[in-house]
Amino acid sequence: MLYGADYNPDQWPEEVWDEDVRLMQEAGVNIVSLGIFAWSRIQPAEDVWDFEWLDTVIGKLHAGGIAVNLATATASPPPWVSATYPETLPADESGASYWPGSRQHFAPSSPTYRRLAGELVRRLAERYAHHPAVVMWHVGNEFGCHLWMDFSDAARDAYRVWLADRYTTIAALNDAWGTSFWSQRYGSFDEIFPPRLAPYSHNPSSMLDWRRFTSDMLLECYLMERTILLEAGATQPITTNFMGPFKPADYRKWAPHMDVIADDCYPDPANPNRVRDAAFQRDLIRSLKPGVPWLLWEQATDAVNWRPANPGKKPGALMAETAQSVARGADGIMFFQWRQSRAGSEKFHSAMLPHAGTETRTWDAVTELGSRLAALPELPAPGRDAHVALVFDWENWWAVEERDHPTEIDYLALTLEWYGAFHERGIQVDVIAPEEAGLGYALVVAPALYLLRGEGADALTRFVETGGTLLTGPFTDLVDGHDQFRDGGFLTQLAPVLGVRFEDFGALAGTASSAAGVGALNSDAVAAARHAAASGTIEFALDGAVHRGRLVAESVHTTTATTVATFRSGLQAGSPALTRHSFGDGEAWYTATQPVGDGLGAVVDAVVAASGVRPVVDSLPAGVEAARRGDLVTLINHGDARAEVAIEGVDAETGAVTALVALEPQAVAFVLAPERAPAPVPGPRDAVAAH
Numbered sequence: 001m002l003y004g005a006d007y008n009p010d011q012w013p014e015e016v017w018d019e020d021v022r023l024m025q026e027a028g029v030n031i032v033s034l035g036i037f038a039w040s041r042i043q044p045a046e047d048v049w050d051f052e053w054l055d056t057v058i059g060k061l062h063a064g065g066i067a068v069n070l071a072t073a074t075a076s077p078p079p080w081v082s083a084t085y086p087e088t089l090p091a092d093e094s095g096a097s098y099w100p101g102s103r104q105h106f107a108p109s110s111p112t113y114r115r116l117a118g119e120l121v122r123r124l125a126e127r128y129a130h131h132p133a134v135v136m137w138h139v140g141n142e143f144g145c146h147l148w149m150d151f152s153d154a155a156r157d158a159y160r161v162w163l164a165d166r167y168t169t170i171a172a173l174n175d176a177w178g179t180s181f182w183s184q185r186y187g188s189f190d191e192i193f194p195p196r197l198a199p200y201s202h203n204p205s206s207m208l209d210w211r212r213f214t215s216d217m218l219l220e221c222y223l224m225e226r227t228i229l230l231e232a233g234a235t236q237p238i239t240t241n242f243m244g245p246f247k248p249a250d251y252r253k254w255a256p257h258m259d260v261i262a263d264d265c266y267p268d269p270a271n272p273n274r275v276r277d278a279a280f281q282r283d284l285i286r287s288l289k290p291g292v293p294w295l296l297w298e299q300a301t302d303a304v305n306w307r308p309a310n311p312g313k314k315p316g317a318l319m320a321e322t323a324q325s326v327a328r329g330a331d332g333i334m335f336f337q338w339r340q341s342r343a344g345s346e347k348f349h350s351a352m353l354p355h356a357g358t359e360t361r362t363w364d365a366v367t368e369l370g371s372r373l374a375a376l377p378e379l380p381a382p383g384r385d386a387h388v389a390l391v392f393d394w395e396n397w398w399a400v401e402e403r404d405h406p407t408e409i410d411y412l413a414l415t416l417e418w419y420g421a422f423h424e425r426g427i428q429v430d431v432i433a434p435e436e437a438g439l440g441y442a443l444v445v446a447p448a449l450y451l452l453r454g455e456g457a458d459a460l461t462r463f464v465e466t467g468g469t470l471l472t473g474p475f476t477d478l479v480d481g482h483d484q485f486r487d488g489g490f491l492t493q494l495a496p497v498l499g500v501r502f503e504d505f506g507a508l509a510g511t512a513s514s515a516a517g518v519g520a521l522n523s524d525a526v527a528a529a530r531h532a533a534a535s536g537t538i539e540f541a542l543d544g545a546v547h548r549g550r551l552v553a554e555s556v557h558t559t560t561a562t563t564v565a566t567f568r569s570g571l572q573a574g575s576p577a578l579t580r581h582s583f584g585d586g587e588a589w590y591t592a593t594q595p596v597g598d599g600l601g602a603v604v605d606a607v608v609a610a611s612g613v614r615p616v617v618d619s620l621p622a623g624v625e626a627a628r629r630g631d632l633v634t635l636i637n638h639g640d641a642r643a644e645v646a647i648e649g650v651d652a653e654t655g656a657v658t659a660l661v662a663l664e665p666q667a668v669a670f671v672l673a674p675e676r677a678p679a680p681v682p683g684p685r686d687a688v689a690a691h
Contacts, residue, residue: 001373002295002332004066005352007032009057010041011341017057020339021064023353027363028370029066032338033297034058036071036141037103040078043120051127062133070134072124072225074117075141076103081116088113091152094197102345104146108217109158114224121225125232137238138297139225142264143218144248149210151194155217160189162213176482177205204402205483208451211398215250223257241297242288244281245412250394252433255288264298264336267321269311275625275638276420278324283419284392284431286329286382293381295332296325301362302350310348316666318365319372320636323668326373327627327634329382333373335366376670377652380630384440385675386428387613390419391446393433393456399483400450400475407507407551409448409475414594418447421604426615426626437463437470443611446472447594453481457493464497465584469611471603472498473591474505474552498590499561499581506553506572508536508593538593539568540577542606547599549577554592561590564606578603580610617647624663633671637663649673 004024009017024032035042035054043049058068082089082100089097090107098105106113128134167173170186179185184203186192195202195210226238237259242251244265255261263285267274285294299321303312313321322333340351352366397411422429422445430441434456437444444463449456449472457477464470477494479485486492490502538553539546542565553572561581567573572592579590587610595603616626616633623639632652637643645661652670661669 001326001376001379002031002067002334003370003373004029004031004069004338005033005335006036006298006337007034007061008037008337008339008341010035010038010053011343012339014053014056016339017060020353021060021066023358024066024338025064027352027367028374029338029352031067031069031135031332031334032061033069033071033138033334034061035073036138037073037076038071039073039076039120042073042124043078045080046084049123051123058128058131058133062131066133067135068131068133069136069138070124070128071138072117072121072140072229074120074139074221074225077106077113077116081106081113085112085116087154088116089152090147090150090155093149093151093195095151097152098147102146104144107150107152107154108143108147108221109150110152110154113154114221117221118224118228121228122232125229125234129229129232129234129236134236136236136260137229137234138262139222139229139238139240142241142243143222144214144246145243148248149194149214150217151196155194158217159194159210159213160192162216163192163209164189166209176484177203177209178482178484179203201403204399204404207402208395208399208483211248212250212395214248215253215394218249219254219257222254226257239295242285245284245392247394247397247412251288252394258289260292261285261289261294262297262332263294265296265325266298266300266304268307269303269313269317270307270309273416273420275324276423277416278321279328279423279625279627280416280419280431282325282328282330283386283429287431290430291381291383293331293379294329295334296322296330297332297334298336299325299333300350301335301352301366302354303348304350305346305348312350314666315361316664319369319668320638320666322369322373323634323636323670324625324627326376326379326670327625327629327632327636329629331379333369372653375653380632382629385628385630386430387440387442388422388427388611389430389432389437389439389441389444390415390422391434391437391444391449392431393449393451395453395481396449396451399479400448402483406505407509409450409551411448414448417594417596417600418445418604421600423625424601425604425608426617426620427608427613428616428628435459438466438468441468442613443469443471443607445607446470446476448474449476450478451481451483452477452479452493454493460494461497464586464588467585469586469607470497470588471591471607472588474554474594494588495559497581497583497588498579499559499583499588500576500579500590501557501559503555503557506555506570508538508550508552508570537596538570538572540565540593540595540599541568542578542599542602545598545602547595547602548597549591549593549595549599551594552592553577556590556592561588564589567593578606617645619646621645628675631672631674633673635661635663635669635671637665637667640665645669647671647673 088110239258242263267278303310337351339353341347354362437459477491537548561579563576565578567577616628621643625636649671
């Protein structure tokens with residue numbers, strides 16, 4: 001288990017470096033990420049290089065038995081870069097430059113920035129690629145974290161080249177973007193600009209490509225640096241730090257280029273859904289490279305500095321949050337940062353070594369954590385431990401949140417609602433692309449899959465045909481990869497699988513005035529429609545209970561499906577709210593609204609029962625989280641009361657045989673317990689896995 005932090009010795013006098021190494025040993029640190037923001041120290045002027053200090057630091061760490069994850073230091077150019085080469089600066093949508101004084105003040109597509117960054121990486125690689133202390137390379141840092149989009153002239157020029165490579169001819173681009181609308185037809189690629197400040201909505205097809213381009217430019221920066229490292233003879237793993245579900249960068253496209261996935265995760269102590277949200281992030285990261293352990297490269301020991309209010313962690317929470325990462329596949333636990341900064345924007349951000357020193361609860365917590373992680377046995381690689389998959393797709397995220405839709409959809413929030421229902425039930429989930437449906441899963445949940453590529457539709461269809469259970473719902477299978485409707489309108493690919501015909505969306509958002517014009521209906525229907533429009537929810541009945549849905553009450557008609565639940569209010573009263581359809585050896589469920597609260601739980605319970613999926617641990621107490629990693633089951637009590645969990649196995653830390661685990665609040669237990677045989681599921685799972 002790797003254990004450590006970002007280390008920034010260039011921010012401190014050399015007199016403390018020996019103390020740093022001694023205290024790192026005391027805390028159990030065995031690796032540090034070194035020099036992430038050290039460009040100005042390494043290269044104080046264009047023709048001036050200083051590696052002596054870095055040689056000294058690496059030597060001290062190596063002598064102390066601490067490995068180095070060496071950063072390429074390209075995340076924050078020194079002031080001389082923009083002063084000498086202003087063309088490296090990024091711009092906002094009005095064309096105004098972002099200036100130095102912060103970080104990430106570079107245009108990712110700037111040839112000058114790439115040349116200067118490339119020279120820095122080359123010199124670092126030539127000097128340290130074969131140093132025995134260097135065990136890994138940290139490229140850049142949190143690509144795009146603060147600069148989500150760059151609208152500079154460098155981006156303009158690169159965008160035109162990117163589009164020409166993608167479409168070859170301007171006629172093909174005009175067709176893909178539907179530019180006949182609003183007289184947007186282009187005569188050449190040179191007429192195209194980034195989507196800068198405009199009077200109204202940009203073309204949604206162009207916005208989708210712009211987001212693809214933005215992600216690709218950041219990826220190109222990473223790949224440029226990776227190539228230089230390899231050409232210099234680096235054999236260590238190369239990666240960069242992701243940020244969970246980060247909208248600007250399609251991490252699923254990045255993942256194949258990472259030797260190991262690394263991630264930064266900062267749960268907000270004030271967020272009542274922090275456990276759910278962090279679990280989703282860790283499952284997403286694990287799922288990007290199945291079967292390969294990942295690394296938590298940044299978390300906070302206590303409070304951060306960048307939220308409006310920054311409460312600290314409750315006692316025990318650091319271990320609980322860390323265990324969540326280990327349980328879901330992490331083989332490395334690291335922090336930002338080692339020594340708390342004395343100056344700069346992050347001086348209030350907690351660290352392993354706080355300003356108050358070693359006589360602190362923070363120091364006690366990190367040293368205790370280091371000891372406990374070091375005592376763990378060798379951990380199994382994260383395997384195919386989940387039998388449920390949740391579809392989460394970046395291109396769909398970009399498209400479904402574009403403007404001018406029947407209702408506004410927060411795709412991540414909606415996905416987290418579905419994820420939370422499974423997490424609450426102790427059911428483990430992988431997070432996949434639609435094209436990855438299959439792979440031995442019993443159940444695939446695909447919420448709001450508005451943009452559905454043909455390959456994804458084929459995979460979902462094949463998954464159901466060969467015995468899987470599919471659950472999907474509103475705003476699914478509407479547009480192609482260019483954000484255009486296909487011939488035939490809605491559900492053109494999945495309608496045979498779902499057994500329904502889609503007519504209209506029935507958006508619920510709005511005010512009571514949205515119900516105007518329904519005077520032809522009877523008074524009860526008018527009142528129900530006004531209530532639904534005003535409240536933004538609608539009632540539906542399932543298994544004798546009344547539940548609520550939000551966003552939409554779609555008008556769908558069963559063709560070969562069976563109606564499981566019906567709407568009880570609004571304009572769709574009496575029409576299907578939830579359907580179920582046998583298709584091949586499996587079945588597909590469709591919900592015509594987004595269930596909320598108990599309604600969401602009722603729908604999940606129904607599909608779980610139909611699919612035969614079982615939780616990691618039966619009868620899990622409220623507030624207790626369970627996750628499986630091969631034969632290792634991690635139990636975490638996030639609640640405020642003592643809890644007991646019935647599980648037969650061996651305590652991985654003590655070797656004691658156990659049948660009942662008692663957990664105090666924030667306590668963690670690691671139990672070796674081989675997985676039970678999965679419950680029978682409809683259809684042959686081997687056939688599903690074969691695809």
